[in-house]
Amino acid sequence: NLQEVKSQNGKAMLNINQHLQQIFGEAISTAYPGLENPPLTVTPNQQAKFGDYQCNSAMAMAQ
Incomplete structure (x- = not known):
């Protein structure tokens, strides 16, 4: 919750x-x-149609 974080x-x-x-x-x-x-x-997403941020950990975890 944003209020809790603030x-x-x-x-x-x-x-x-x-x-x-x-x-x-x-x-x-x-x-x-x-x-x-x-x-x-x-990281911030390069393509706005996919949202604002992305988590790119899946490939590294699979290795």
């Missing part, structure tokens, strides 16, 4: 990329609990 950070500016990395990191850790230090790459 209240935790006080007056600090919210870095959306860091927040998304945290969310994706938790999701990957939940889905693959045995995977240590999973690769985590969140």
